[in-house]
């Protein structure tokens with residue numbers, strides 16, 4: 131069985147430009163959940179968050195938009211607009227671990243309130259036009275909070291659950307709790323997507339061996355750091371190192387050109403590229419040295435020189 135691979139949402143990285151170019155240069159990714167958008171009171175069609183999701187401008191990887199809010203009416207209104215734009219499925223984010231989000235009872239701030247989640251789903255599901263998928267962590271502070279949620283999810287007609295088996299307190303570090311993931315998987319009557327810390331074929335094979343029921347895998351940092359990972363997993367192909375470096379260089383240059391068109395000040399474009407390099411440098415053996423060199427650049431011309439030198443030295 132060929133696994134399905136979904137590009138994880140990384141706010142600030144996996145935006146429309148990134149996703150479109152990614153699918154041009156790299157194979158093996160079947161879908162992408164877009165970074166979350168939050169509903170605002172009046173979302174006109176020219177709202178930048180909606181324009182970012184315009185299907186005519188998202189022609190690479192099939193996209194599932196993601197919404198983060200604790201308000202069922204706001205959620206439904208935005209999800210139904212997205213449906214009218216052409217999206218058959220939307221994703222609800224109840225995993226975001228950031229303090230400000232959690233404090234407002236959104237994202238992972240909902241995980242320890244099954245009653246709020248039940249009420250949210252009770253209000254949204256009857257009036258929601260698109261199918262609903264949910265992305266969650268196993269808990270806010272305690273890894274077993276999701277165990278109270280799965281039976282509740284089972285009562286609703288959901289598309290799938292994407293589970294990142296960490297608590298919000300862990301942020302993105304520390305061990306993933308595979309035993310808890312397994313318990314959630316066994317309890318769930320919906321399809322479950324595994325997400326977290328897949329950086330290599332060995333990581334993938336170990337997880338796929340342990341969880342044969344899982345058909346779909348979401349990968350974030352592992353794919354940004356090694357964009358060939360999905361094609362390696364699926365097709366077991368390996369390009370030469372120099373072929374890969376050339377592809378990454380072309381990908382980088384296109385990203386730089388596309389972002390340069392929309393980002394005005396010289397610091398904006400270098401800051402944007404630094405965010406990407408924070409993960410992308412992971413591909414190279416001397417990642418830390420590369421990050422340091424790039425982080426020292428503050429002007430686009432210096433940035434271009436430094437990056438060209440880095441790539442020239444790699445081959």
Ligand SMILES: Cc1cc2nc3c(=O)[nH]c(=O)nc-3n(C[C@H](O)[C@H](O)[C@H](O)COP(=O)(O)O)c2cc1C
Nearest residue numbers: 138139140141165166223294326327328349350351
């Ligand atoms: C910089 C950054 C931004 C993220 N933004 C989002 C987001 O917008 N929505 C979301 O559901 N998860 C977000 N995540 C979490 C990832 O989608 C993913 O669940 C997490 O990184 C674990 O998967 P990985 O180990 O494959 O990266 C973000 C993670 C990072 C590091």
